[in-house]
Amino acid sequence: MNAAARTYREIPVTHLSNGMKVTLPLHTIYGKKAGPVLGLSAVIHGDEIIGAEILRRVYERLNEEELSGTVMIMPVANPLAFESLTRNTPLDMNNLNRVFPGDPQGWITEQMAHVISTQFLDKLDAYIDLHAGGAVPIVDYVYIQNDEALSRAFNFPVLYRPSHPYEGTTATYTTAKGIPSVTVEVGGGPNFERDVERGVSGIFNCMRHLKMLPGDVEPAPKQVVMTEIRIIRPTQGGIMVPAFDFSAVGSVIEGEQVLARTYNPQTFEELEVIRTPYKRNLVILMRGLLHKVNPGDYGFMIGNLDTAEEE
Known part of the structure; x- marks a missing residue:
């Protein structure tokens, strides 16, 4: 698409035993100008719901007339776990963020991972994945994956450079493909308004860093990198x-x-x-x-x- 526009579709995965469809939501915002494709995802773990609200606000506030490039938003990457407010998919109790790139013939969690990989992650030039502390704890840090400057642009005070990253995550899949990737851990538990807005601000600042939005990149606060x-x-x-x-x-x-x-x-x-x-x-x-x-x-x-x- 050349003109600024928005689309929404539900990507089919499978059917439940009761006949209901399992689909994954995908919003696509096409900017007026050419630029990279940025992917935003949340609720890979079903008890980390703050990310869905962060992405809703990003969707509402983003002006495609100012946007250079495309933003693809998957606000609920595991709708089955979201429904039960559980970290893992209730039907097979697998952790979606440990099975990427998935398997179209595997467990339902692996089937979802396969669809996310092929219909979403493979289309990206940059990627931000939102996580949280869960239904009770709260958390606050940003992983350094394969693009430290992009991680720092989220402007959280604490970053983490793991010596042994988790295997089978969305980020290990995208980093292996050379896609600049950021994993954010923010809020949870009470889902404070302050944390929602910090998530929104971080995404927009990363978009300015990627030159997808006009304006200067806001300078980061004093940051510490945990190892x-x-x-x-x-x-x-x-x-x-x-x-x-x-x-x-x-x-x-x-x-x-x-x-x-x-x-x-x-x-x-x-x-x-x-x-x-x-x-x-x-x-x-x-x-x-x-x-x-x-x-x-x-x-x-x-x-x-x-x-x-x-x-």
Whole structure:
């Protein structure tokens, strides 16, 4: 298309046993001028719903008359997991973000991954994938994949350069194809308005960086690149009582301190005490509300500031 325009289609995947179609939503916004194709996706994990709202606002505010290039938006990449508000697809309990590029003859999760790969990711020149802490925790950082400048342009204060990236993600698929890719972890739990707007602002700033929108790229705040992050999962289920509220995300906790205590709701026995693992602990993901917790849930993600790349 040469003229500015918008289209919407639902890409077929399969049918459920009750006859209902499983489809994937795809909005395409064609700019007035030539430029790259940028892909935006969210809700690959069904309990990370903040990304869908971020992309809705991007869709509403984007002016195709000013746009150079094309934006493809997949706001709900796993509609089955979204319906059940679960991280994994409920029909086969597979994690969609571990099975790319998928398999058209495989599990339903693998079938969705195959359709996303061939009908969406293969068409892109740049890619931003939105994730969150889930239904309870909140999180705040941006992965450095294969384009550090693009990741930095999202303007989050914390970035992460993993030594061993997860296999089977959308980003490992796109980076293998040489597509500049950014994975964003923002919000979750309460889905604060502040985090929604930070996500919208980050996407528009990345688009200016890609020269898809006019205007200067907003300079990044002081940024720190983490190279070591400890994922802390409770080993005991029960009621978790955090020692800090959500305002601790992004803050530094010095020395060994208690992060949370878990109690047996029936006997009142203290089952577990979770503590900070490093001398200088940067809080990246946390549970900031009293809540039920299962053994093995995401509890906290703590970065080691002593091994970080600080500016």
